[in-house]
């Protein structure tokens with residue numbers, strides 16, 4: 051049995067020489083998680099950063115000591131200054147940005163949820179296979195020691211053949227309409243909603259542990275239908291889900307449910 055020790059200052063050995071040059075699109079989670087993680091790992095050099103608003107791109111570049119910043123992701127993926135791109139923009143933009151990066155021969159790490167729908171996801175996969183780049187969706191919770199241990203226990207037969215899984219999550223993070231302001235997460239058209247935001251991680255874990263899903267049914271609902279606009283007391287309509295329930299049938303016949 052083996053699983054990683056908690057990260058320490060000396061946790062990373064160097065494998066890439068010279069380091070892999072990374073461009074990051076997005077300064078939300080892109081900055082709070084990816085830029086910090088890249089800085090800790092000597093295999094990577096953050097060469098460029100992109101945000102829709104030029105001032106945000108410039109500020110992130112200054113904060114993190116990144117040489118190139120841009121408000122145009124096409125400029126970033128076209129440039130010869132990066133080997134790999136992290137796409138950490140809102141989900142409705144992933145398809146176009148990932149394909150633009152792949153077409154320029156870059157490797158890609160795309161944030162979850164990968165795409166708005168199956169057609170977009172298949173398109174992205176097809177192009178990644180054609181160009182031969184490494185392409186991956188950021189489902190980083192797979193690397194949590196507890197989740198890796200569950201995988202090992204199931205593989206070792208410790209719990210026998212899994213017959214059922216049940217995930218119930220009581221979240222209150224979107225319950226107050228005046229707290230977190232309105233944004234893409236509240237817009238269905240931009241692939242907002244909790245099914246994509248958190249469901250992606252639970253679905254990934256269950257598929258990893260139990261095997262492929264053969265049938266699925268579910269329902270989504272929006273309970274908080276208005277939310278305050280950023281820097282304002284005015285309210286805007288929410289049409290993305292803040293509540294979902296999914297039932298899955300795995301290849302071995304086991305059933306799983308996820309309710310958030």
Ligand SMILES: NC(=O)c1ccc[n+]([C@@H]2O[C@H](COP(=O)([O-])OP(=O)(O)OC[C@H]3O[C@@H](n4cnc5c(N)ncnc54)[C@H](OP(=O)(O)O)[C@@H]3O)[C@@H](O)[C@H]2O)c1
Pocket residue numbers: 075076077078079080100101102103104106107121122123138139140141143161162163188189190233234246247
């Ligand atoms: N793996 C995880 O556990 C996890 C956790 C949180 C989020 N995420 C994912 O990360 C992605 C981003 O989420 P977030 O919370 O960081 O969103 P966010 O705070 O709204 O940030 C989105 C970023 O994308 C930029 N952007 C928007 N349109 C753009 C364009 N046309 N060109 C270039 N940049 C553009 C925004 O620029 P401006 O700010 O300049 O407008 C901003 O920097 C989503 O897919 C989300 O699901 C994953």
